[in-house]
Amino acid sequence: MPEYEPQSIEAKWQKVWDEQGAFRAVTDPARPKYYVLEMLPYPSGTLHMGHMRNYTIGDAVARFKRMQGFNVLHPIGWDSFGLPAENAAIQRGTAPRDWTNANIEELKRACRRFGFSYDWDREISTCEPEYYRWNQWFFLRMFERGLAYRKKSKVNWCPKCQTVLANEQVVEGGCWRHEDTPVEAREIEQWFLKTTAYSDELLDDIAQLEGGWPERVLLMQRNWIGKSRGAKVKFAVDGLAGAGIEVFTTRIDTIYGATAVIVAPEHPLLAQLLAGAEQGTVAQLNRLRQQSVREADLATAEKEGVFTGRYAVNLFNGEKLPIWAANFVLLGYGTGAVMCVPAHDQRDFEFCRKYDLPVRVVVQNPESSLVAEEMGEAYTDYGRSVNSGPYSNLSSGDAIEKMIADAVARGFGEARIIFRLKDWGISRQRYWGTPIPFVHCASCGVVPVPDDQLPVLLPMNVQLTGMGESPLARVPEFVNTTCPKCGKRARRETDTMDTFMDSSWYFYRYADPRNDKAPFDPAVVNYWFPIDQYIGGIVHAILHLMYSRFFCKVMRDLGLVTHDEPVKRLFCQGTVLKGGTAMSKSKGNVVAAMEMAEKVGCDAARLYTLFSAPPEKDMEWSEKDVEGCSRFLHRVFRLLEKHAGGLRSARAAGATLDLAAASEKEKALLRKAHQTLKRVTHDLEIRWHFNSSIALLMELVNEIHAAEPLERDARPEVIKEVFQMLALMLAPYTPHLSEELWEMLGNAGGLGKVRWPAYSEDLAREEQHEVVIQVNGRVRGRMFVESGLGEEELVARAIADPKAAPFVNGKRIVKRIVVPDKLVNIVVAG
RNA sequence: GCCCGGGUGGCGGAAUGGCAGACGCAGGGGACUUAAAAUCCCCAGGCCCUAACGGGCCGUGCAGGUUCGAGUCCUGCCCCGGGCACCA
Known part of the structure; x- marks a missing residue:
């Protein structure tokens, strides 16, 4: 008998998906769209299960929505500018670009190994000129509208390195590279974006997000804006x-x-x-x-x-x-x-x-x-x-x-x-970021670089020492230029942009990622936007989301988009912990994603990630519990493998089943399957309690096991129906296994066009319910009654119940509370 | 310091104001096996009464409150985690 071998099954189906272009999103206004997005990942190099949780949640949603018939956009890209690449360059002499691209390759390999249903044709990387030229373009548009300006402001200054330090590089008041040197504050001229021009709107439009965003995030945003009279x-x-x-x-x-x-x-x-x-x-x-x-x-x-x-x-x-x-x-x-x-x-x-x-x-x-x-x-x-x-x-x-x-x-x-809200300080005295497209001219002052000269390219092969002023200032071929206005010799701006600039609008670029005439085509963006579901860490609850909302409003005022808010629904997932703290390379507590995939398969790793805790909570990674999930998948595989041969030629019962002719076992199987479907759908779609929906699927499998031998009292079409429902309900969580099961059951063509199963109220209906009998709120008995029994009858039977009666007899009944099919509470006096 | 969140068995967790502990892990017992692994079945919050069947009491961080009924709602407190504008 064949065994469940996740590694070969997973490779098999990933190849099929690739060949079919199964997850390619096509702009098609005739179809209802669904845009699901995970926050732009920073390619940090150590790829662990903490990162994978975010994508696993997004992928479950993307796959579920596809099964519901939506035209799903589910893209991915890389937040590839930023300080770590520069720190690595300073410490190890690697070129930021090489370091970054190597990390991207690794992250991408892991995403592919996990079978996430991304449209890879839309992949972007923010450190590429094709992307960051539009950062420059937006910056110039903001400058034209008076939304970008210069003023003096404080930075951390290390007198020894003669350089500006990020907050992160300040260790207990000292410099990260020599902690005995106290950091000083220094005032320098820097660029700001006028987020405060939208203070009122950023505050008022929070009302539009009510219901779609976590209440605590909205509260944090309100407090951050901090309007006071x-x-x-x-x-x-x-x-x-x-x-x-x-x-x-x-x-x-x-x-x-x-x-x-x-x-x-x-x-x-x-x-x-x-x-x-x-x-x-x-x-x-x-x-x-x-x-x-x-x-x-x-x-x-x-x-x-x-x-x-x-x-x-x-x-x-x-x-x-x-x-x-x-x-x-x-x-x-x-x-x-x-x-x-x-x-x-x-x-x-x-x-x-x-x-x-x-x-x-x-x-x-x-x-x-x-x-x-x-x-x-x-x-x-x-x-x-x-x-x-x-x-x-x-x-x-x-x-x-x-x-x-x-x-x-x-x-x-x-x-x-x-308002407490401040303007957004966007200048960084660093190398690995988007050059700010301005020129300093002795006669004309601060002059914007004209659009047709974009992008201002970040020079490669720059030696980074971590010393001195902005690294770009020491690259003569970059610094020395001519003034676009008067043509005389001038000096380029050597600061680069905060990387929050990249992540403030990247999700628009996904809609139209290869456009070389504009950041995107507004018509395409207006089809896909707003984002239906955005998923990311609570760490971004304020800054990233505030800047993104600001950007959206600027774009709207530029006439590029028609909506006020970019994200309709937001979900913040919790952190993955190991030994009580968030996984991180420096703490040495990472569970490598690729190792998990090789050990138990990505389906089991994904299932465990969702099963272990509700997605908004932090979760502690447990190797033993992963094995439990792996065991469950083996169990499901064995169950279907055992029966598949006999079912391959059968036709699933579907809507054609005659309930009146069904055996008790058939009814019980179908009832459990449909009850499970109802709750799984609700947990998946509305409540986002993936963990409890997986528990329900485990219960269903346990119940099917308990009904063995199945063939004795159930027809093949009924068994097949139940198995197919199981395979489909698992598909958002364990897509590779589901494809394999679907095929084992005799279905050709894969799950690509297969819809989420239809729920039947009739099949799910229970004939009897257990009703709890309480007296003064304490459980005193229980009884089995036919479903839908009236209140009077329920009370009469409760009072007559041999266990409950002694607590009621001889006392005055003050009140009766009845919850149909569930509970009777008799309140007595004295 | 300010803002936001979270505390339920040995562990992860479940529970539209209606049987607290579903499901899983770890543990115990049994079946299969020459044996082990794997698999399958059963037990399992604490304390107490009972030979047993059963039954009672306590229990969701702490102290109150609302309610017929509170893990769930309200007030105050304790502990833990996250964010605080140059990490992303």
Whole structure:
């Protein structure tokens, strides 16, 4: 008897699929489309089961949707620019391009070995000029619309390497290559994309994603955009006529409690404020400016400030307040300055306690129990204004309204909405990325490269040392050029783009991947978009998805697409762990994908990946459990192999079955099969609980086993029907085995055109149900009753049940709860 | 620090507010075998009562609450994981 040999079966069917071009997507407006996409993978070189989970989920969905008759687009490509290639070059001297392409080959080999149903004709790689020229093209379009601009901003600077470091290259405040060198902050001129031009829309359109995206991702996006309503208020500067400091506050009602004004260490007014100040003050300020750029570091760093020696004037009451500069005030948020109200803001409270600034209560709690000297933390709730001049005794809400109105009338304030969202800093002082298509000309300034000169090619054979400014700056044949405007000698921009640029629009390119006239043909994109199902890690819940949404809106305003949002449904899968932590090369806990395929076959590896946990949860990889799944597939193969010979010539019962003439065993088999089909379909299509649907298939197989010998009381057409349903239900999970089983059962032509089986309510119907009898919510008995029995009858039988009766007899029945076919609960008193 | 998520047997997990632990792994017992592997069948949350059949009580991170009924809903807490704008 032939054995299940996954390796040969898998090779056999992959060859057939290749020859048939089985997964090639053809743009065809006459057919309903389904675009399913897994997030663009970074080809990192160590290919483990953590990566494969994402593709396995996507492939199950793609295959299921094809079986439902959809025209499925399921593409793949490579996020092939980025820091690791450059780090490898610095550390091992490999050329980024060679290193990257070798990794891509390996990843591609694994994807093919796993039989993922990608349309390989649409493969893209973002480091190829055919792709990144369109990054440049989009960048120029944004520049034309005022959405790309330059400004100074902070980077991590290693004074030893004389180079800019990524956050990842900063190890506990030091440089990754020599950790004893502290990293400094340095301000340089960089390119930004104006994501904030779409703040309101990015926030409002989240409503369109409701229901299709995980609620937690939408929440994170909302928080990230961080819309807050408040007021901008000007403080005069004592002794500097005409100068003013504008602060943003959501709690203008606490302004009488302000005991200082604090500006960011980089605040432009500081130059004026500190003119003639002591050297010590300037030195302290410079130290503050050196602090880390990272929000997490800022938030946990001890609050530090410097008194400027100057005073601001609160224009509500003329009070003079010291002006400080402090590390917890951010230049990029609001106006870069705050009023410091220690009694009612926790950060201000901590700052004032440290520097002995006064605390003054101006909002009382309902008990009126707040006393400044006794406070252990700020009181940040709303309450009743006190010590606030004419605004005393108002509720916080009323005070805010009245004070804004008065500030507007007196000309020193206004209502203001601000966002936490920042513009997207896109410059990288690195080699392995898309060159920014601009030229610096001594006479014309910053000049865009004309479209017909795109792409600006990234030069190859560049020596990477990890030292000095942007690597491209040391490639004369790249840097030296002529100004497109005046023709004089000019210098190319040597920064490259953030790789998030690549991944913000790549899914549009899949629709029309070989277009050399435009990023894509809008008509083709409008057929395939929006993406019906996007699948990826929760790690991308904010940045990648926010940038992609921004890009979509820019494209829409450029007239390239007609939709507002690129992704209709989003699914975030969990991480694959080994030994409690995410698989990674550096931790040495990877389970290599190719090894799994060789050991148990890709079908078993895929099945286990889906069976082990619901897809959104993290899963711990267990070698033993993989074997369990492999065992199940062997069991299924043996079961069908045993019967296939006798069934090959039979015709499956399908809709032609006469239920009245069916034997009890036939009915039982069909009932179980159709009950399974109903729940498997629901778990696969609606709930995305692949694990429980696989459990159901295991139950079905167990039940078929228990019904052996099958032939005794069941006709071949019924057995064949049930086996075919089993093969088809397995197909999204174990496509190779399903093809083989389908063929074993005597079907020619493969599964390519075969539809998902049709569910029959009649065949699935149970004749009897077990009903639980509860008394006061506790299980006291159970009974078998015919399906669909009425409530009265159910209650009557429950009360008469010998086990339940003693708990009811002699007591007053207060309430009866009946769940038909399931449960009766008798509530008794006393 | 801020934002988001998660805690159910020995383990992975199952359960539209309705029998907690389906299915699988590991474990125990049996069949087959000269033997082992493979395969097939059975048992299996904890504690207690019973010779046994059976039966009782407890149990979903902790403490409360809503409900006839809570793993599921609400409030507070504890622990663990992810993100925080130059890793992708």
